Amino acid sequence: MVVRGNKTSVFDDLQEKGLEIDKQALAAPVKNAVNKFQLIPEFLKVRGLVKQHLDSFNYFVSTQIKKIVQANDLVTSKIDPSIYLRYKDVRIGKPSFLLDGVTDVLTPQKCRLSDITYAAPIYVNIEYVTGSNNSKSTLTKKDVIIGRMPIMLRSCCCMLYGKDEEQLAKYGECPLDPGGYFVVKGTEKVILIQEQLSKNRIIIDADKKGCVQASVMSSTEETKSKTVIRMEKEKIYLYLNQFGTKFDMSEHVPIMAVLKAMGMESDQEVVQMIGRDPRYSELLLSSIEDCVKDGIHTQSQALEFLEQKVKRMPYSTTLEEGRVLGILRDTFLANVPVRQNNFRPKCIYVAVMLRRMMEAILNKDAMDDKDYVGNKRLELSGQNIALLFEDLFKTMNDEARITIDKLLSRPNRSSRFDTSQREMYGKDAKILHPIVGLQKWEAMFPVVRMNFSPKRFRRSSVCLLRVNSI
Numbered sequence: 001m002v003v004r005g006n007k008t009s010v011f012d013d014l015q016e017k018g019l020e021i022d023k024q025a026l027a028a029p030v031k032n033a034v035n036k037f038q039l040i041p042e043f044l045k046v047r048g049l050v051k052q053h054l055d056s057f058n059y060f061v062s063t064q065i066k067k068i069v070q071a072n073d074l075v076t077s078k079i080d081p082s083i084y085l086r087y088k089d090v091r092i093g094k095p096s097f098l099l100d101g102v103t104d105v106l107t108p109q110k111c112r113l114s115d116i117t118y119a120a121p122i123y124v125n126i127e128y129v130t131g132s133n134n135s136k137s138t139l140t141k142k143d144v145i146i147g148r149m150p151i152m153l154r155s156c157c158c159m160l161y162g163k164d165e166e167q168l169a170k171y172g173e174c175p176l177d178p179g180g181y182f183v184v185k186g187t188e189k190v191i192l193i194q195e196q197l198s199k200n201r202i203i204i205d206a207d208k209k210g211c212v213q214a215s216v217m218s219s220t221e222e223t224k225s226k227t228v229i230r231m232e233k234e235k236i237y238l239y240l241n242q243f244g245t246k247f248d249m250s251e252h253v254p255i256m257a258v259l260k261a262m263g264m265e266s267d268q269e270v271v272q273m274i275g276r277d278p279r280y281s282e283l284l285l286s287s288i289e290d291c292v293k294d295g296i297h298t299q300s301q302a303l304e305f306l307e308q309k310v311k312r313m314p315y316s317t318t319l320e321e322g323r324v325l326g327i328l329r330d331t332f333l334a335n336v337p338v339r340q341n342n343f344r345p346k347c348i349y350v351a352v353m354l355r356r357m358m359e360a361i362l363n364k365d366a367m368d369d370k371d372y373v374g375n376k377r378l379e380l381s382g383q384n385i386a387l388l389f390e391d392l393f394k395t396m397n398d399e400a401r402i403t404i405d406k407l408l409s410r411p412n413r414s415s416r417f418d419t420s421q422r423e424m425y426g427k428d429a430k431i432l433h434p435i436v437g438l439q440k441w442e443a444m445f446p447v448v449r450m451n452f453s454p455k456r457f458r459r460s461s462v463c464l465l466r467v468n469s470i
Contacts (some may be wrong), residue, residue: 015076050154050180053191056382057152060389061092064221064382066392069124071222072092077208079408085400088125092149092157095120100209105124105314109172114185119148120157139348146396149389154179180381191381198377200335202353204360204368214353218334221390225331229255229353231361236287236354242327243309256284256291259350260302262328262343273351274358282360334368 030036045176069090077083094104095118111118118132124142131137151157158179165175181190197203199219206212228239237252259270267288274280296302306324306394329344336346360366368375 014403047177050178053180053381054155055387056153056380058156058382060382060386061149061155061157064386065092066090066387067221068386068393071220072390072394072397075401075404077401077404077408079405083404083408084130085404087125088127088140090122090124092151093121093123094157095151095159105159107171110155112186112188115146117150117185118153118183119150122147122149123147137392147392150182150184150385152179153177153183183256190319193383194379194384195376196379198375201375202356203370203375204356204366205370206367212357212367214357216333216335216353218335221328223334225334227333229357230348231283231357234283234286235290236357238332240327240332242331253306254287254291254294254296255350255354256287257294257296257302257305258328258332259347260291260296261306261324262347263299264343264347265298270351273348274355277361280355280358284354287455313329319409392466 002297030039066089069087073087075085077145089111094293097104097106097116106116106118109117110116122145123142124146125142125145127138127140129138154160154177158175163171167270168175181188183189198219199217203215204212205215207230209232211230211232213228215226215228218225218227225241230237230239230251236255237257238255245255256267256270264270264273271281271457273283275282277333294305296305310323310327328343329341332350333346333349336349338346370376
């Protein structure tokens with residue numbers, strides 16, 4: 001135990017009463033497992049079993065949701081770029097329920113008895129352009145509801161937050177209930193902790209064929225992507241979802257072409273950045289020769305080469321010019337920011353990945369163990385809901401953009417165009433309901449599987465939701 005601040009006066013008072021206390025012994029680490037086990041009840045009194053879930057959800061509703069909206073705040077029409085919708089702010093309201101045009105305040109006990117979901121509206125402030133042709137004007141609206149968010153009990157958005165025992169009794173709640181769960185259609189649901197590989201960290205391992213690779217799961221508020229650099233048949237290739245496929249060798253992207261496209265045209269500079277060990281140069285030689293055979297020597301040639309490798313979107317008939325630079329800037333290693341088109345930090349990061357991969361090829365002990373706890377992170381309730389919210393929010397913006405373009409493409413419009421209309425957000429008013437709106441529950445079973453696999457992020461993980469017994 002470490003004593004700080006005014007707690008030292010407690011020890012002084014005890015010493016004045018004739019009690020001797022060894023402060024060093026109290027601050028010393030506990031080495032015996034038996035003594036550590038005795039500390040568990042005291043730890044639970046201070047922290048509890050669900051404080052980590054409450055802190056995670058509180059961080060999401062107060063900070064992370066604002067970052068997600070800020071990173072995806074602009075919806076612009078492709079037909080007329082002057083028509084746009086911008087999100088200025090976002091907040092979570094108090095749990096409420098709209099019935100026959102009347103807003104009723106929700107409590108957890110009321111939701112349990114009425115078989116409804118304990119959720120709160122999501123409010124946004126928007127700035128948008130209305131009108132058409134030469135009569136356009138910019139307007140603002142506040143507290144526009146774009147969806148409903150399930151609320152974790154005892155979180156900062158909950159009606160029970162900060163209430164004493166007498167007030168909890170009025171709401172029909174037990175004072176000993178720690179919270180940390182949701183009420184979904186009258187049933188209590190708990191999101192269990194998920195174990196995932198660390199984000200924004202270089203992992204060196206081997207694929208099923210035994211090829212050594214360096215992979216990074218990039219995660220930011222704006223983009224989530226996976227970048228893989230692999231040594232295959234003595235050549236080093238980049239594997240990214242936007243470039244070709246994994247199985248077609250003709251679609252493989254040489255890593256040297258990627259470095260040249262980011263402005264590092266000198267092969268000598270690449271070799272020196274990776275390391276002056278002759279063995280590194282030998283491993284890179286085949287990739288350099290392959291790049292020369294394809295006639296890639298300058299940045300412009302590399303960009304033209306990569307333009308042919310970019311996947312066409314399903315709804316696009318022509319390939320947008322300059323899309324390669326956008327992919328390299330925003331999707332490729334998204335955790336390394338590019339400011340003012342300066343790709344130098346990203347080139348250095350790629351060189352570090354190449355060096356670590358080559359070290360693993362020369363020395364198998366340098367391989368990373370995916371099961372090692374240092375390469376994993378525990379994702380709590382707030383992080384899982386943030387992932388679903390981001391996926392649904394981006395999907396909603398895409399649908400709004402498509403709706404705007406359809407309205408603008410009409411030859412004759414009888415009504416004045418207004419971007420803030422509810423129709424912009426699709427048919428379902430609950431489009432941003434990450435737990436209730438998308439999932440089908442099986443209340444008959446004690447453990448319900450909830451699919452946390454948004455297609456946009458290509459993430460394959462399943463979260464278990466346990467039904468509490470009341």
